[in-house]
Amino acid sequence: MLINYYGRLADVTGCAEESVLLPAGISTAFEFRDWLERKHNLGSALSDPAIRIAVNDEIIASDRALSANDEIAFLPPVGGG
Amino acid sequence: MSFLRANPFSPPELLEAFERGIGNAGAVVSFSGYVRAENRDETVASLFLQHHPTLTEDGIEAAIQQARARWSLTATMVCHRIGEVKAGAPIVFVAAASRHRRAAFEAADFLMDYLKTEAVFWKKEVTQTGSVWIEPREEDYVDRARWSSQKRG
Numbered sequence: 001m002l003i004n005y006y007g008r009l010a011d012v013t014g015c016a017e018e019s020v021l022l023p024a025g026i027s028t029a030f031e032f033r034d035w036l037e038r039k040h041n042l043g044s045a046l047s048d049p050a051i052r053i054a055v056n057d058e059i060i061a062s063d064r065a066l067s068a069n070d071e072i073a074f075l076p077p078v079g080g081g
Numbered sequence: 082m083s084f085l086r087a088n089p090f091s092p093p094e095l096l097e098a099f100e101r102g103i104g105n106a107g108a109v110v111s112f113s114g115y116v117r118a119e120n121r122d123e124t125v126a127s128l129f130l131q132h133h134p135t136l137t138e139d140g141i142e143a144a145i146q147q148a149r150a151r152w153s154l155t156a157t158m159v160c161h162r163i164g165e166v167k168a169g170a171p172i173v174f175v176a177a178a179s180r181h182r183r184a185a186f187e188a189a190d191f192l193m194d195y196l197k198t199e200a201v202f203w204k205k206e207v208t209q210t211g212s213v214w215i216e217p218r219e220e221d222y223v224d225r226a227r228w229s230s231q232k233r234g
Contacts, residue, residue: 007131007203008214057135073133079204079215080197081114081130081161081173 104155106178114173152184
């Protein structure tokens with residue numbers, strides 16, 4: 001799966017983009033988010049309610065199942081131009 | 082057409098191009114925004130604008146559709162820089178054309194409020210002392226909220 005971290009989140013994770021296999025036992029977007037937080041030692045940087053999650057370029061309003069080829073993006077609040 | 086430009090653009094040239102395609106408008110209003118060289122008493126060298134490959138342009142398109150539903154416009158144009166934009170350089174250009182001036186003024190103002198608060202950009206300010214990601218200013222939200230409390234015009 002391709003993961004993109006936008007804005008200040010890339011400074012927090014140390015990368016703007018990474019590719020990982022969907023880990024065994026992880027099946028939803030929120031589970032995956034929490035797994036990434038543990039992997040990078042991020043505390044609650046991704047589960048902060050201000051951070052929106054996009055799956056395949058669509059912002060999700062609630063948790064949903066993931067498939068192996070989904071693209072995930074973590075979006076901090078947008079600041080306008 | 083794409084609203085995003087990775088390279089410098091000239092607002093006068095955009096306005097000239099825009100005015101060639103305004104139909105039977107009686108009014109054209111344009112806004113050009115430039116990167117200020119100072120902010121909060123710090124000297125700004127440049128801004129860095131990050132965008133999303135689909136959400137940024139989809140959002141701008143939706144804002145233009147809202148403006149067109151609300152005001153009678155013969156043409157609109159939005160152009161926004163992405164990437165590194167040096168202090169003093171143009172960062173945004175908005176134009177609206179209509180039969181009468183009020184619609185063009187209001188539509189251009191509405192589109193700028195969208196672009197300054199809700200548009201999908203992540204903005205980093207680069208100064209001599211380092212760089213910092215910028216969050217929206219409170220007055221930007223107030224500006225944007227004007228459009229939900231006003232009577233439809």
